[in-house]
Amino acid sequence: xxxxxxxxxxxxxxxxxxxxxxxxxxxxxxxxxxxxxxxxxxxxxxxxxxxxxxxxxxxxxxxxxxxxxxxxxxxxxxxxxxxxxxxxxxxxxxxxxxxxxxxxxxxxxxxxxxxxxxxxxxxxxxxxxxxxxxxxxxxxxxxxxxxxxxxxxxxxxxxxxxxxxxxxxxxxxxxxxxxxxxxxxxxxxxxxxxxxxxxxxxxxxxxxxxxxxxxxxxxxxxxxxxxxxxxxxxxxxxxxxxxxxxxxxxxxxxxxxxxxxxxxxxxxxxxxxxxxxxxxxxxxxxxxxxxxxxxxxxxxxxxxxxxxxxxxxxxxxxxxxxxxxxxxxxxxxxxxxx
Amino acid sequence: xxxxxxxxxxxxxxxxxxxxxxxxxxxxxxxxxxxxxxxxxxxxxxxxxxxxxxxxxxxxxxxxxxxxxxxxxxxxxxxxxxxxxxxxxxxxxxxxxxxxxxxxxxxxxxxxxxxxxxxxxxxxxxxxxxxxxxxxxxxxxxxxxxxxxxxxxxxxxxxxxxxxxxxxxxxxxxxxxxxxxxxxxxxxxxxxxxxxxxxxxxxxxxxxxxxxxxxxxxxxxxxxxxxxxxxxxxxxxxxxxxxxxxxxxxxxxxxxxxxxxxxxxxxxxxxxxxxxxxxxxxxxxxxxxxxxxxxxxxxxxxxxxxxxxxxxxxxxxxxxxxxxxxxxxxxxxxxx
Amino acid sequence: xxxxxxxxxxxxxxxxxxxxxxxxxxxxxxxxxxxxxxxxxxxxxxxxxxxxxxxxxxxxxxxxxxxxxxxxxxxxxxxxxxxxxxxxxxxxxxxxxxxxxxxxxxxxxxxxxxxxxxxxxxxxxxxxxxxxxxxxxxxxxxxxxxxxxxxxxxxxxxxxxxxxxxxxxxxxxxxxxxxxxxxxxxxxxxxxxxxxxxxxxxxxxxxxxxxxxxxxxxxxxxxxxxxxxxxxxxxxxxxxxxxxxxxxxxxxxxxxxxxxxxxxxxxxxxxxxxxxxxxxxxxxxxxxxxxxxxxxxxxxxxxxxxxxxxxxxxxxxxxxxx
Numbered sequence: 001x002x003x004x005x006x007x008x009x010x011x012x013x014x015x016x017x018x019x020x021x022x023x024x025x026x027x028x029x030x031x032x033x034x035x036x037x038x039x040x041x042x043x044x045x046x047x048x049x050x051x052x053x054x055x056x057x058x059x060x061x062x063x064x065x066x067x068x069x070x071x072x073x074x075x076x077x078x079x080x081x082x083x084x085x086x087x088x089x090x091x092x093x094x095x096x097x098x099x100x101x102x103x104x105x106x107x108x109x110x111x112x113x114x115x116x117x118x119x120x121x122x123x124x125x126x127x128x129x130x131x132x133x134x135x136x137x138x139x140x141x142x143x144x145x146x147x148x149x150x151x152x153x154x155x156x157x158x159x160x161x162x163x164x165x166x167x168x169x170x171x172x173x174x175x176x177x178x179x180x181x182x183x184x185x186x187x188x189x190x191x192x193x194x195x196x197x198x199x200x201x202x203x204x205x206x207x208x209x210x211x212x213x214x215x216x217x218x219x220x221x222x223x224x225x226x227x228x229x230x231x232x233x234x235x236x237x238x239x240x241x242x243x244x245x246x247x248x249x250x251x252x253x254x255x256x257x258x259x260x261x262x263x264x265x266x267x268x269x270x271x272x273x274x275x276x277x278x279x280x281x282x283x284x285x286x287x288x289x290x291x292x293x294x295x296x297x298x299x300x301x302x303x304x305x306x307x308x309x310x311x312x313x314x315x316x317x318x319x320x321x322x323x324x325x326x327x328x329x330x331x332x333x334x335x336x337x338x
Numbered sequence: 339x340x341x342x343x344x345x346x347x348x349x350x351x352x353x354x355x356x357x358x359x360x361x362x363x364x365x366x367x368x369x370x371x372x373x374x375x376x377x378x379x380x381x382x383x384x385x386x387x388x389x390x391x392x393x394x395x396x397x398x399x400x401x402x403x404x405x406x407x408x409x410x411x412x413x414x415x416x417x418x419x420x421x422x423x424x425x426x427x428x429x430x431x432x433x434x435x436x437x438x439x440x441x442x443x444x445x446x447x448x449x450x451x452x453x454x455x456x457x458x459x460x461x462x463x464x465x466x467x468x469x470x471x472x473x474x475x476x477x478x479x480x481x482x483x484x485x486x487x488x489x490x491x492x493x494x495x496x497x498x499x500x501x502x503x504x505x506x507x508x509x510x511x512x513x514x515x516x517x518x519x520x521x522x523x524x525x526x527x528x529x530x531x532x533x534x535x536x537x538x539x540x541x542x543x544x545x546x547x548x549x550x551x552x553x554x555x556x557x558x559x560x561x562x563x564x565x566x567x568x569x570x571x572x573x574x575x576x577x578x579x580x581x582x583x584x585x586x587x588x589x590x591x592x593x594x595x596x597x598x599x600x601x602x603x604x605x606x607x608x609x610x611x612x613x614x615x616x617x618x619x620x621x622x623x624x625x626x627x628x629x630x631x632x633x634x635x636x637x638x639x640x641x642x643x644x645x646x647x648x649x650x651x652x653x654x655x656x657x658x659x660x661x662x663x664x665x666x667x668x669x670x671x672x673x674x
Numbered sequence: 675x676x677x678x679x680x681x682x683x684x685x686x687x688x689x690x691x692x693x694x695x696x697x698x699x700x701x702x703x704x705x706x707x708x709x710x711x712x713x714x715x716x717x718x719x720x721x722x723x724x725x726x727x728x729x730x731x732x733x734x735x736x737x738x739x740x741x742x743x744x745x746x747x748x749x750x751x752x753x754x755x756x757x758x759x760x761x762x763x764x765x766x767x768x769x770x771x772x773x774x775x776x777x778x779x780x781x782x783x784x785x786x787x788x789x790x791x792x793x794x795x796x797x798x799x800x801x802x803x804x805x806x807x808x809x810x811x812x813x814x815x816x817x818x819x820x821x822x823x824x825x826x827x828x829x830x831x832x833x834x835x836x837x838x839x840x841x842x843x844x845x846x847x848x849x850x851x852x853x854x855x856x857x858x859x860x861x862x863x864x865x866x867x868x869x870x871x872x873x874x875x876x877x878x879x880x881x882x883x884x885x886x887x888x889x890x891x892x893x894x895x896x897x898x899x900x901x902x903x904x905x906x907x908x909x910x911x912x913x914x915x916x917x918x919x920x921x922x923x924x925x926x927x928x929x930x931x932x933x934x935x936x937x938x939x940x941x942x943x944x945x946x947x948x949x950x951x952x953x954x955x956x957x958x959x960x961x962x963x964x965x966x967x968x969x970x971x972x973x974x975x976x977x978x979x980x981x982x983x984x985x986x987x988x989x990x991x992x993x994x995x996x
Contacts, residue, residue, distance in 0.1 A: 018835045133729060137983070141923055141975030145934050146950055146968030153961055222983075235445035242400055242440075243433035243460055243511065257450050276842030280931060284954075294843075298850050310847075314838045360722045 008325065012318035016311065020072075023310045024065050068307070077311070078304030082296060087308035090293060096183030097167060098278055098289030104186075104205055105212030106271055113217040117224025117263075122251055124229065132221065139218030144277045148211045148284040155207060162206055165286040169200045208285045212277055216270040223266045227259035234258070261328050268324040272317045347519060347551050348374040348397065353411030355396060355575075357403065364622045367392055367575045368630075369411070370648050370658065376518065379545060379552040381566030381583070383559060383598075387619055389575040390555045391441075394521045396421075397553070398438055399428050415519070434464040437512040441524040443504035447496035453507050454492030457514060464515035476514075483510045483540060502533035506540065513544060520545075520552045526561060538565060559602050563587060568655070571595045574620040574630030581655030591652050591662040594631050629659070637661055723988050730987075733980025740974055744793040751787035767960050777962035779952070785962065788944035789970050795945045796974055799860055799929045800922050806864035808918065811871030816902050816910075818872070819879025830876065833869040841866040842928055849937040856945065859938035863928050867921065874917055878910035912989045920982035923975035930971050946971050 043051070057064070071078065077087040113136075120132035155162040163169065168185060176196045181188035186205070189198035231237065232255060240250040282291030290309065297305035355367035367389045374380045382390045395402055397413055399420055413420040415436065420428065440446035447453055454476060461472040473492075480488035483506040496504060505525060512520055522541070526534040538561060545552055554565055562569055562583070569586045571579045571594065579592040590596045597615045617634030629635070632642040641660050649656040724731040748754045752773075756762075762782030770777045776785035818829040836844070841863075848862035882888060883906065891901050930947030932938040939945035941952070946967040953963030 015831065015834045015838050018831065019838055022835060130729065137729075137976055137979050138972070141927070141972055141979050143927055143930055143934075143947070143950075143968055143971045143975075145931065146964065146971065149950070149954065149957055149964050150968065153957065153965075157958055157961075235440060235442065236448040238400055238402075239438075239440060239446045239456070240448075241432070242398055242438045243456065243515075244429040244431070244463065245433075245459065246429065254448055254451075258448070261450075272840050273842075276840035279843060279846070280934070283935070298847065306847075310839075313840070313843065317838050317840070360719075 008322045019314050023307055077308040080305045081302040082300045087304050094290050094293045100184050101208055104209040108213035109216035113220025114224055116221040120225040121228035136218040136221040139214045142214050144280045145284050151207045163204050167204055172196050172200045208281050212281050219270045220267055223263040227263045231255045231258045268320050344375050346373040347376045349414040351412045354409045356407050356409055358405045368626050372577050374551055376551050377549045378567045379565055381562035381569040382555045383562055384572035388572040390572050391523055394523045394555050433460055434515040435517055436519045437517040439508050439512045439522040439525045442528045443508045449496055452493050457511050460514045479510045479514055501529050505537055520550050522554045524556050579657045585654055591657040592659050593635050593637055727984055729980055730984025733977050736977035737981055744797050747790050751790045753784040753787040756783035756787040770962050776966040789967055792944045792946045796926050800926045803860050803864045803925045804918050807867040808871055811868035812875050815872035815875025816879050816907055819876035820883050833872050836869045849932050854937050856939040859932045874913055879906050882906050916986045919985050922978040927975055
């Protein structure tokens with residue numbers, strides 16, 4: 001199994017290298033001048049020229065690329081043109097907000113999606129099944145940014161029970177400040193016993209997380225339903241019934257175990273898809289995460305930041321795929337890791 | 339071996355089963371009657387599509403599709419109609435009083451669990467054994483079905499075992515609950531010939547040791563000849579003949595039985611054309627009228643086409659035919 | 675095989691088989707209707723599938739409605755000019771009413787009319803994007819699967835690279851680079867989408883190249899290109915069609931997202947995502963502005979997803995309710 005894992009990782013690295021090359025070339029195509037942006041709008045031509053040399057932009061393209069790759073091997077992702085900070089530092093600062101959001105969202109999605117799918121399959125073609133299918137189709141068809149705004153309208157404007165945007169209430173941030181910790185506000189405030197902060201964070205997480213969870217929940221429910229229906233046709237399910245095992249045992253132990261494996265791939269893919277939705281969610285809720293960072297990077301043609309974010313997301317995606325393959329092998333002993 | 343005054347363990351009466359399809363109903367089963375006595379091995383033979391596997395599934399109440407419907411009839415086990423039993427009652431009976439051996443053990447064993455799992459579960463559910471006792475008993479049963487190194491096998495997954503081993507495990511599961519009736523649905527069909535031999539011998543030994551009644555479904559006449567006490571021949575969803583095995587093979591009464599036996603390839607000195615049964619398999623979309631075999635029967639009469647024959651006594655068995663063959667007719671005489 | 679027309683209740687000595695609701699004196703032959711039914715082609719089955727799956731039928735009806743709305747926009751919209759450049763400064767930001775079922779926007783334009791015209795853009799976008807993605811993906815996938823070896827490796831690595839990115843982010847990046855217009859957004863989404871079809875096509879090509887008729891064609895000297903088009907691609911259509919129909923909804927969502935971000939359609943086009951984006955400025959006080967265009971996107975995506983689901987069940991016999 002380790003041989004397989006190493007091979008997958010090697011393959012992933014090859015893909016990532018290709019991606020860096022592609023992104024690097026594309027970033028160079030962007031018409032604006034990075035050096036000018038680095039110096040700001042009031043720079044003189046000389047200053048811009050000097051900046052160009054300093055940033056290594058005068059060298060030929062392939063040299064720039066090789067230098068970049070060498071730096072990356074050392075863990076240096078360059079310096080952001082917009083923030084003048086190392087990209088790595090920027091990412092580390094922005095990451096926890098996004099991770100917290102995505103994790104909470106995905107957990108919600110799985111907690112809702114799996115039972116929905118199982119129940120739909122168990123009571124196939126019943127009114128409940130139809131309702132479940134309508135719900136899951138709808139949630140897969142929702143425009144993320146629209147759902148965000150509707151939730152804001154309902155829960156903020158009409159009901160007034162949840163906040164509009166941001167990660168935590170700004171007043172709470174000042175009056176009950178959080179000491180620096182992991183960057184995961186939920187975790188930190190819990191560990192520090194900072195209850196007002198915790199409550200505020202939780203309240204602010206609700207709408208964005210639900211928005212994020214809608215699509216994956218629907219997808220998971222659909223996948224689990226169709227996976228379960230396929231499994232129900234199998235002979236070993238008939239055998240379970242033939243030997244008088246209870247329906248709930250057959251569904252939740254025999255069938256679900258087999259149904260989860262193929263659904264797992266899709267679940268992981270929706271996790272990756274939700275990285276895209278995160279982008280939109282962060283935009284609407286003004287969430288200070290990677291999505292916002294990426295958006296700013298794109299609009300300011302901040303190519304080191306663009307590269308950094310790109311590589312990071314792609315690496316995450318590739319790692320996720322590898323994890324899924326390994327998990328499948330664990331769940332299904334038939335999988336030959338070849 | 340079947341004495342007239344013994345009460346049958348299993349009685350099937352007037353069983354009609356249909357499949358609802360978009361093109362109309364398919365009349366898959368029209369079983370007049372079938373009896374199985376305690377401790378006997380009843381072979382159920384017929385072509386593909388004759389309804390033998392369907393009969394087996396219906397006994398256990400395990401209809402193969404949501405579109406299958408029993409429209410009439412009774413399946414009496416120990417006098418109790420299984421078709422009208424509640425799901426709870428059925429659950430109680432399955433695995434305990436009646437159990438089943440499936441045709442394809444690779445498909446019937448859950449691939450993500452070790453093969454010991456369902457076996458242990460049966461022992462704990464149907465024999466009320468505690469985990470340690472169940473394990474002990476499981477090892478004993480695996481021994482009885484001649485599985486070497488049972489302790490290791492319990493932990494193995496289905497794909498790690500050979501076909502023969504898997505089938506033995508299925509047999510082990512089937513006898514674990516101590517059933518009085520074993521429904522074996524073509525248990526040797528998916529195995530290669532050498533393994534078939536072992537499994538047949540195993541089944542024989544087990545049946546004698548436990549006195550279990552066996553409903554043995556197969557299309558292999560050779561296997562039937564060795565294992566069965568009595569044989570029931572099915573065609574077009576109905577039983578056309580029932581007879582003690584020796585009698586069926588030496589003097590079949592129904593024309594179809596005769597043709598079926600004649601169609602078995604024999605190694606002989608004379609080279610003959612292999613006799614085939616002319617005509618086609620019945621179209622089950624038709625409502626049953628007259629004898630199901632009539633269109634293909636060389637001895638068909640007008641009555642055969644309009645009236646449906648029911649089983650009536652003939653010798654030591656029964657036959658459903660208006661003109662059964664007399665014992666002792668040679669083929670050419672009978673079917674000229 | 676001779677048959678006679680006989681009352682089916684006959685049968686000497688047979689106990690009554692009861693239980694069947696009165697079916698009178700039907701003959702024992704399969705009825706003419708039944709015989710014809712077996713000969714009936716796909717139309718019968720389509721009708722049957724629709725009957726069995728009310729949800730699919732609903733989706734099909736919705737798609738039909740959308741197409742009609744798009745085609746008949748000039749007659750359906752009460753203020754056809756508002757789909758374009760008309761402005762009515764006196765009717766700014768009116769709440770929904772009988773005259774303006776969806777309210778009006780900041781330039782006084784009737785939102786219902788704009789949404790109806792937006793249907794044209796969405797359907798057009800979806801079709802074009804998927805068509806383009808298929809156009810790129812099918813040849814590449816077929817070549818990779820059929821030719822194998824180095825070509826396969828190169829193409830598939832390229833596919834992996836493109837797929838190593840969430841599609842929305844990829845499309846966003848591309849659209850940002852190409853410049854903000856509807857056409858560029860369509861191209862961007864198509865470029866993000868073609869790898870899925872290439873993968874499916876490749877899988878099919880690999881499976882089909884071993885088939886008997888392909889080998890026969892090769893042995894008969896048929897050229898590679900002809901083999902690819904006539905045999906391989908032609909026989910791979912079902913999974914591609916299923917995937918394409920399931921993707922239609924996602925493509926529309928992605929395009930709308932791009933427009934929302936300002937990277938797609940530009941004003942005054944009544945594209946739904948753009949409407950929501952513009953409406954965002956006012957939405958807390960004028961709820962109708964974002965609600966109705968969003969509902970339109972939702973309804974469209976639901977419709978195509980339902981149809982896509984139905985198609986998938988239809989083409990995969992294991993999932994049918996048998």
